Amino acid sequence: MKKEFNPQKNEIRRRSVLTGAAGLLGLGAARLAAPKMAVGAVSPQAGTPAKRPAAKEIIKITKLETFLVKPRWLFLKVHTSAGIMGLGEPITEGRAKTCAEAVKEVEPYLVGKDPRAVAHHWQAIYRHAFYRGGPILTSALSGIDQALWDIKGKALDVPVYELLGGPTRQRIRVYSHARTPEGIKQARAQGFTAFKTGPAKYKNRFSRIVDNKAYIDNVAVQFAALREAAGPEGDIGIDFHGAVPPQTAKLMIKVLEPYQPFFVEEPVNCQNVEAMADIARGTHLPIATGERIFTKWGFREILEKGAATILQPDLCHAGGITEVRLIAGMAEAYYAAMAPHNPLGPISLAAGLQIAASIPNFLCQEQVSMGDGYIKNPFKVKDGYVDLPTGPGLGIELDENAMADKIGHDWRNQESYDADDGSVVDW
Numbered sequence: 242m243k244k245e246f247n248p249q250k251n252e253i254r255r256r257s258v259l260t261g262a263a264g265l266l267g268l269g270a271a272r273l274a275a276p277k278m279a280v281g282a283v284s285p286q287a288g289t290p291a292k293r294p295a296a297k298e299i300i301k302i303t304k305l306e307t308f309l310v311k312p313r314w315l316f317l318k319v320h321t322s323a324g325i326m327g328l329g330e331p332i333t334e335g336r337a338k339t340c341a342e343a344v345k346e347v348e349p350y351l352v353g354k355d356p357r358a359v360a361h362h363w364q365a366i367y368r369h370a371f372y373r374g375g376p377i378l379t380s381a382l383s384g385i386d387q388a389l390w391d392i393k394g395k396a397l398d399v400p401v402y403e404l405l406g407g408p409t410r411q412r413i414r415v416y417s418h419a420r421t422p423e424g425i426k427q428a429r430a431q432g433f434t435a436f437k438t439g440p441a442k443y444k445n446r447f448s449r450i451v452d453n454k455a456y457i458d459n460v461a462v463q464f465a466a467l468r469e470a471a472g473p474e475g476d477i478g479i480d481f482h483g484a485v486p487p488q489t490a491k492l493m494i495k496v497l498e499p500y501q502p503f504f505v506e507e508p509v510n511c512q513n514v515e516a517m518a519d520i521a522r523g524t525h526l527p528i529a530t531g532e533r534i535f536t537k538w539g540f541r542e543i544l545e546k547g548a549a550t551i552l553q554p555d556l557c558h559a560g561g562i563t564e565v566r567l568i569a570g571m572a573e574a575y576y577a578a579m580a581p582h583n584p585l586g587p588i589s590l591a592a593g594l595q596i597a598a599s600i601p602n603f604l605c606q607e608q609v610s611m612g613d614g615y616i617k618n619p620f621k622v623k624d625g626y627v628d629l630p631t632g633p634g635l636g637i638e639l640d641e642n643a644m645a646d647k648i649g650h651d652w653r654n655q656e657s658y659d660a661d662d663g664s665v666v667d668w
């Protein structure tokens with residue numbers, strides 16, 4: 242039976258709690274004092290059930306706001322009655338508008354609730370949806386989760402990793418994309434020591450189901466050139482992007498082995514985990530996967546079947562900070578490492594850095610933007626690492642002025658076809 246909620250009664254209970262706790266809260270209480278006035282706007286359907294974890298101060302979610310950000314991102318601001326705003330990236334690439342609608346559908350649940358019960362809201366949003374998981378719903382949940390952690394950290398004036406038992410390290414390794422020897426040299430000049438590339442295309446075509454010797458040999462020759470540019474101490478991952486059929490993937494991996502890639506990412510699509518596990522058993526190279534796998538339930542099968550030893554959950558897809566922290570714990574028990582996927586924006590990167598600083602089995606963090614033009618104080622890489630963030634919450638602040646010309650986009654996934662017969666191929 243559904244419990245009736247009396248917002249007035251709840252208001253009285255919370256105000257009395259605030260009065261008793263305020264003297265102990267120092268700066269945090271001072272920051273949260275103002276919102277008392279705004280709390281009256283809570284609607285009955287958005288109220289807090291009586292048995293929810295109790296909070297010591299009044300702070301309630303007032304609004305969720307998304308906006309499209311170039312080149313293909315979706316940023317989320319979760320506003321609160323405390324004047325604290327949390328940031329997240331609730332995005333599946335190519336489905337930004339769909340994700341924005343998914344966030345909008347969650348908004349009525351969150352408005353009026355205390356944002357700091359992050360794990361509780363995760364459970365409610367995920368499980369009350371009945372139809373669980375998948376890229377859209379889990380990406381919406383991921384961005385919301387990031388924003389709630391950001392709020393919680395800001396309310397307590399500590400980085401998120403402090404709330405997760407960190408820091409577990411003093412600096413965080415990041416890698417850059419580089420497809421050519423010149424790209425490796427440029428990335429090294431910027432301070433990177435770890436890189437990622439894709440298998441070279443021969444005659445600029447996608448790989449066939451069973452590709453020929455010329456194609457396979459070219460993969461080895463091109464990777465050897467990258468290895469020479471990076472040197473034996475450089476780490477170069479290679480991402481098959483789930484676009485190589487398993488027959489050809491095995492041929493490619495065999496010729497790559499002498500050059501010791503950092504890892505082989507998505508050697509095949511992850512829809513058939515057993516197929517990836519079969520490839521993993523056939524090579525000593527570490528297999529990495531995870532950008533298209535969602536929640537602990539998705540990663541459970543990867544670990545149990547031995548399909549990968551490097552997990553790459555995306556902080557914006559897999560379930561946010563709450564869930565990726567749990568996935569890292571599952572991975573630890575299999576001696577698997579974490580290298581979160583991130584082709585997205587600086588909020589995603591900031592969330593990944595908080596995870597890196599919270600777990601023992603972190604390998605390297607992907608990034609495509611250190612935040613220049615999007616955040617105040619963009620991240621800086623030195624000797625392959627970025628410094629541990631020290632700001633509260635996710636530790637970043639949007640640079641709204643710099644972002645003014647980056648609002649709005651209509652990015653679409655590419656279409657790819659076989660060069661010989663025009664059939665659809667993966668990319």
Ligand SMILES: [Mg+2]
Nearest residue numbers: 480482506532
């Ligand atoms: Mg990838």
